[in-house]
Amino acid sequence: MEKMKTYLKGLSFWVTGFFFNFLWLGVALLLYSIILDLYYQRPTLFTEIVIKLLEGVGTSILIASIFSYASTTYDFVEKIRRLLEDIIIKRNFLGNMDPESKKEALKSLIQPSDSEINKYPNIGNYYGYFISKTLEIAKRSVRSNYQINARAFVDKKNNHIAVDATYSYRAYPCSEGFQDIIVGWQLEGINSNSCELLTICTPDGHRTKFVEGDLDFKEFNDGGDISKRATIPIAEIGKGHDCLDVELRVIEYGSVNSFLFSFKALQPTDGFKLHLHCDEDLFIKSNAVFVVGAKYYLDVDPKGKSINVTCNQWINEGTGISILIALPDQTELSDGTNIPEPVVEELDAASRELPIVEVLIKPDQVAG
Structure with a gap:
């Protein structure tokens, strides 16, 4: 736990410096594009392309720097960790699936082996019967x-x-x-x-x-x-x-x-x-x-x-x-x-x- 806190603290310090440096760069590019747009009342095609490029790059850098800073906060890391835990480990998303999707998921998980199918080809119907009975519980x-x-x-x-x-x-x-x-x-x-x-x-x-x-x-x-x-x-x-x-x-x-x-x-x-x-x-x-x-x-x-x-x-x-x-x-x-x-x-x-x-x-x- 202490190692995790130390790691997050160092990462936060590095990203904070990155955030402020690139934040001002993004702001500067946006301001420069605004100045050029005001200066050239009738810009040429090349000038208009440069202005739009500076505006787009400045906006992207500004948003990326804000997101990079937010992604290092403790709350954000915990939120992502809980989401990954629910999806990968606990598989809670299965409980929110519609009945038909649940049935297909169970069929993919619970199915006879190749040796069972070779012995009795219709064994799959037996598996399907119990899957259907299981899914009927919510209706009873x-x-x-x-x-x-x-x-x-x-x-x-x-x-x-x-x-x-x-x-x-x-x-x-x-x-x-x-x-x-x-x-x-x-x-x-x-x-x-x-x-x-x-x-x-x-x-x-x-x-x-x-x-x-x-x-x-x-x-x-x-x-x-x-x-x-x-x-x-x-x-x-x-x-x-x-x-x-x-x-x-x-x-x-x-x-x-x-x-x-x-x-x-x-x-x-x-x-x-x-x-x-x-x-x-x-x-x-x-x-x-x-x-x-x-x-x-x-x-x-x-x-x-x-x-x-x-x-x-x-x-x-x-x-x-x-x-x-x-x-x-x-x-x-x-x-x-x-x-x-x-x-x-x-x-x-x-x-x-x-x-x-x-x-x-x-x-x-x-x-x-």
Whole structure:
């Protein structure tokens, strides 16, 4: 650092002398050209050329001397250093490129080797697919701190297993603003699923509340799978804010002796936690967690009464969990209430008739 200061000091001294010497030379040439122009009222062609030449040379020397002096100042050197650092080392200019230019830049950086192309000529399409998926992130909303707190119980009114779950997360806008929230489930079983409450809170504390009657559910047929979904626009609610806190309470119903509780992330999510507790005689018979590229922690109660799933990293679309909740092989609950004879079902058959809730911020996969 001291050597740099000494170098700059010596350079400044040399250029200062250069600056003042050539500054006066430039001024002198300019003044001389003005005097000649005033003296010769009707100059010849040669005289006019000499005057213009002196004027141009004097102006150039004057500007060059000023710039030479300014280029040795500390602020100027630091400015140039920061610009070169941003361009050459940090490559910050890449962040300000338009999407198409970014795509071309990524294609030039991320491409298969010659050996890979020789083995499989179409491998370039595979690279291009992931480049396109990466660039789509800016067009999609993301979420953080996704938490599910659920309780499984037997509804005494219809003797079906139900799950009362509260979903909460923080939503962030994409490049086009906040996207709609979609709540929905498959129309199977007794079709008594309901979204009891949906609240959206802004950072300044304002809360917008929706109850079951405020949501307009419509039926959709996706390749034979009948589902029921409601769309809640939140663009106006989130206008002027950089995030929104979303919370909703959903009650789902299964069959009389089992329930396959499932969750699937259809949006990139930063952090995920799930806690499910079984009331009465219900227990967790089995579970499956689907996470790619992230570490998660699974804690199941030895008696099968509760389960906790925690992931503190980013999870991608497709990440999910399925939990099979069931009754023990008996016809009487712990409180003495009789239940109907259990219907013998295979797991795959049960999964087809059990409702699934998907809570998401309008993904591309959802039609309508």
